Amino acid sequence: MNIVRPKKKLGQHFLKDQNIARKIVDSLGTTEPNVLEVGPGMGVLTQFLLERPELNVHVIEIDKESVEYLYQNFPALENHIYSEDFLKFNFPDLFEGKFNIIGNFPYNISSQIFFRVLEFRNRIPEVVGMIQKEVAERINAGHGNKTYGILSVLLQTFYQIEYLFTVSEQVFTPPPKVKSAVIRLVRNDRTDLPCDETLFFKVVKAAFNQRRKMLRNSLKEICIDLPAEYAEKRPEQLSVDDYIELTCGIENQIKKTGHAI
Incomplete structure (x- = not known):
C-alpha cells in the first residue's frame, strides 16, 4: 500500500509538510518516555518520533486502512499499533504509569479528545496537538475574552497552555477550510480541588x-x-x-x- 485515502467521515486531513511535522515532534518534551500518538494516518509525525531513541512510541488509529499502512511501513512499531477508538480506549491496558500524547487530532473530535485527557490528567503530563486554530485560541483564551469557554476553564484548571504556532491550510491533503494551530499542554501542580x-x-x-x-x-x-x-x-x-x-x-x-x- 503506497497511500491512504483521507476519509471525510473521520475528519482526516493528512499533513504533508515534513518541516512542520518535525517541528511538532520537537515540541514534545522529555517528561515521560512513553508516548501515545493519536491518529497517525500515514505516519508523518511517527517517523520523527521513532528517531528519538528515548521515546517508547505507541500509536492508536481507528482507520483500518491507515493501520495496514503503518504495519507495512513502520516495522519498528510492531505490537505498538492499536486499531482502536481513542475515545473508548482503556488506557490502563497500554501503560502502567504516565504517558504523553501527541497527534494531528481529527477536527471533528478534538474537543472530545481533550475531555478524555482531562479524565486521565494525572497520568498525562503533556499533550502536543495540532487542532483547528479557532479551538486552539479558545483553549488558550483568558477570562474576559469572548472565546473563553468550557474547555478554556477546565483545561487551564489542570494544565498550563501554550499556543505554539499557526499552520496554513495548504500543507494538508486535502486542505481543510480553516487554519490549524499547534498547542502544548503541560500538567500544572493542582492535584485536588477544594470543592467537589x-x-x-x-x-x-x-x-x-x-x-x-x-x-x-x-x-x-x-x-x-x-x-x-x-x-x-x-x-x-x-x-x-x-x-x-x-x-x-x-x-x-x-x-x-x-x-x-
Whole structure:
C-alpha cells in the first residue's frame, strides 16, 4: 500500500509538510518516555518520533486502512499499533504509569479528545496537538475574552497552555477550510480541588451553556442562592480560581439546604 485515502467521515486531513511535522515532534518534551500518538494516518509525525531513541512510541488509529499502512511501513512499531477508538480506549491496558500524547487530532473530535485527557490528567503530563486554530485560541483564551469557554476553564484548571504556532491550510491533503494551530499542554501542580470535582465541572458547563445570561440565571438549576459577588456576572468574566471559589460557595449552600449534588 503506497497511500491512504483521507476519509471525510473521520475528519482526516493528512499533513504533508515534513518541516512542520518535525517541528511538532520537537515540541514534545522529555517528561515521560512513553508516548501515545493519536491518529497517525500515514505516519508523518511517527517517523520523527521513532528517531528519538528515548521515546517508547505507541500509536492508536481507528482507520483500518491507515493501520495496514503503518504495519507495512513502520516495522519498528510492531505490537505498538492499536486499531482502536481513542475515545473508548482503556488506557490502563497500554501503560502502567504516565504517558504523553501527541497527534494531528481529527477536527471533528478534538474537543472530545481533550475531555478524555482531562479524565486521565494525572497520568498525562503533556499533550502536543495540532487542532483547528479557532479551538486552539479558545483553549488558550483568558477570562474576559469572548472565546473563553468550557474547555478554556477546565483545561487551564489542570494544565498550563501554550499556543505554539499557526499552520496554513495548504500543507494538508486535502486542505481543510480553516487554519490549524499547534498547542502544548503541560500538567500544572493542582492535584485536588477544594470543592467537589463533579460539581465544579457541572457549574462550568452550565454557566457557558447559557453564556449570554448572568450567572444567577444560568446556574439557578444548581443553586438559587448564588454568592452575591458572582450573581450579576457573566461566565466569561470569571477566572479559573473564581470558578473554584464559586463552586466552593455553591457546595456550602447545597450542604446547608440538604440538597444532593
